[in-house]
Structures are given as C-alpha cells and as structure tokens.
Amino acid sequence: MTHARQHLTRVVAHRGASEDAPEHTLAAYRKAIEDGADALECDVRLTADGHLVCVHDRRVNRTSNGRGAVSALELSDLAALDFGSWKSRDAAGGPRVEEPDWEHRPEDREATSVLTLERLLELVADAGRRVELAIETKHPTRWAGQVEERLLVLLKRFGLDAPASREDSPVRVMSFSARSLYRVRAASPTMPTVYLMQFVTPRLRDGRLPEGVDIAGPSIRILRSHPAYIERLKRTGRQVHVWTVNEPADVDLCVGLGVDAIITNRPRAVLDRLGR
Ligand code: G3P
Ligand code: CA
Numbered sequence: 001m002t003h004a005r006q007h008l009t010r011v012v013a014h015r016g017a018s019e020d021a022p023e024h025t026l027a028a029y030r031k032a033i034e035d036g037a038d039a040l041e042c043d044v045r046l047t048a049d050g051h052l053v054c055v056h057d058r059r060v061n062r063t064s065n066g067r068g069a070v071s072a073l074e075l076s077d078l079a080a081l082d083f084g085s086w087k088s089r090d091a092a093g094g095p096r097v098e099e100p101d102w103e104h105r106p107e108d109r110e111a112t113s114v115l116t117l118e119r120l121l122e123l124v125a126d127a128g129r130r131v132e133l134a135i136e137t138k139h140p141t142r143w144a145g146q147v148e149e150r151l152l153v154l155l156k157r158f159g160l161d162a163p164a165s166r167e168d169s170p171v172r173v174m175s176f177s178a179r180s181l182y183r184v185r186a187a188s189p190t191m192p193t194v195y196l197m198q199f200v201t202p203r204l205r206d207g208r209l210p211e212g213v214d215i216a217g218p219s220i221r222i223l224r225s226h227p228a229y230i231e232r233l234k235r236t237g238r239q240v241h242v243w244t245v246n247e248p249a250d251v252d253l254c255v256g257l258g259v260d261a262i263i264t265n266r267p268r269a270v271l272d273r274l275g276r
Contacts, residue, residue, distance in 0.1 A: 010261040013037040019265040022087040024054040027111040037267040039132035049074040052117040084112025136174040148183040166192045178210035185212030207232040215239040230257045
C-alpha cells in the first residue's frame with residue numbers, strides 16, 4: 001500500500017514565542033526553540049552605526065525603557081536599554097498586562113537586551129537541531145539596499161547566504177517591499193523570498209507575485225475573506241506562509257487550505273493543535 005507524503009505545515013515563532021516572553025529577545029527565541037518551533041521569525045533594522053538588530057517598530061519606545069528611532073541610535077545606546085520589563089508592566093505603567101510564562105532572571109541580562117541578528121544566528125547555530133529563520137526586512141527603502149547587503153554579508157559568515165536550493169534553504173527573507181526582495185534575489189538567486197501582503201491588490205488577484213518572489217505571505221485576514229485566492233495560489237504551485245495566526249479556528253482554516261507555514265506568537269499552542 002502506498003501512502004501520500006503528509007504535508008508538513010511549518011510552525012514559525014513570530015518575534016519568538018512572543019506571547020510568553022518579550023518579543024525579539026533571546027528569551028523569546030530560546031522559548032520558541034524549547035517549544036519545538038520549526039522556524040523563528042524576526043524583523044531586522046539597521047542601527048545608526050550599521051548593525052542589524054531585531055526590532056519591530058521604527059522606534060524603541062514600545063518595547064524598551066528607552067526612546068528614539070533605531071536608525072538614530074548606535075548599538076551601544078540600544079545595549080544600555082531593557083527590552084524585557086515592558087512585558088510585565090501593569091496597565092497603569094505600560095501598554096499590556098501580562099503574566100509572562102518565562103522566568104525573568106535579572107542576572108541573565110542578555111536575555112532581554114537588544115538582540116542583534118548575529119546573536120540570533122549564533123543561537124540557531126547552537127540549537128542542536130534544524131531551526132529555520134524567516135527574516136523580515138523593515139523599511140528597507142530608506143537604506144537603499146544596505147539592509148539587504150548587510151544581511152547577506154552576515155548570513156555568509158554563517159554559511160547561509162547562498163543555499164544550494166530554494167526548497168531546502170534554512171533561511172528565507174520576507175518583506176512587504178517587493179524592491180527589497182528583488183535586491184535579495186539579484187544578490188542571492190537561491191535564497192527563498194516571501195512577499196508579505198496585507199491586502200490582495202488588483203495586480204495580485206490572478207495569483208501572480210512580484211518578480212523575484214517565490215512565496216506568498218498573506219495576512220490571516222486574507223484567508224478569512226478570500227479563501228479562493230489562497231486556493232488559486234496553491235493551484236499555481238506557490239507556497240503560502242500566513243501571519244499572524246493565534247486562534248485555534250484560524251489554525252484550522254490554514255490547515256484546510258493547505259498552508260505551508262503558520263507564523264504565530266504561540267508556537268506551542270499551534271503545534272498542539274496540529275498534533276505535534
Ligand atoms: O511574519 C510577517 C509579519 O510579521 C508581518 O507583520 O508587523 O508583525 O512585522 P509585522
Ligand atoms: Ca515581522
């Protein structure tokens with residue numbers, strides 16, 4: 001008897017296990033690896049002195065005890081900040097009320113310091129199992145190619161800049177900017193690229209993606225409102241990586257539509273839902 005090969009839906013930890021631990025910190029990525037995530041998602045930005053750091057917002061105000069734009073601060077300025085305590089601040093003092101499901105050990109300052117992409121790559125290299133990386137370039141147009149250039153230089157140090165094939169690469173680059181992905185494709189033709197979409201614009205409706213892009217990265221809202229669009233993408237052989245999927249019903253929707261990667265703040269809960 002022959003068995004069809006089971007479709008593996010990858011579980012990608014969005015900003016780390018960011019429901020449990022402060023996003024984009026070593027604490028969140030260590031937790032995601034412990035939780036069994038297949039891949040880690042991170043946003044990268046350039047500091048004023050040219051380091052790639054994992055920070056989502058343009059400014060550090062929401063996720064640290066400092067203020068200012070990442071692009072105006074040097075790595076040493078960022079290293080002086082605490083990117084962890086906001087996660088457990090009460091409603092009066094901060095944006096969210098959380099009971100963190102991680103042990104905040106003040107002596108482990110690195111766990112909640114600014115995270116460089118280099119340190120995240122070291123963590124992945126030392127994970128003891130395959131852990132993929134989905135790296136998102138943020139506001140790359142401002143830097144006219146420098147984000148992509150520095151990203152590939154850094155990946156090269158870890159032997160990850162020129163994968164043997166797109167299908168088997170442990171790293172992929174994601175962006176809302178088609179231009180950023182085009183630059184990556186030009187510099188590294190075998191690096192998989194994911195085009196992030198908040199809406200299905202008329203240009204994309206027939207299932208085409210911008211030049212230099214392999215993988216579609218729609219928001220979960222697109223799956224809820226336009227499931228036929230996802231079916232069209234799948235019929236044309238595209239991989240579909242969906243963000244940000246935290247609710248059980250949305251996980252089921254992704255599975256039903258044959259999604260290839262679920263990007264989530266709750267990797268353990270999604271793995272449980274998938275029976276893994
Ligand atoms: O994984 C894609 C998703 O992260 C895009 O949205 O705003 O969370 O970076 P954002
Ligand atoms: Ca992101």
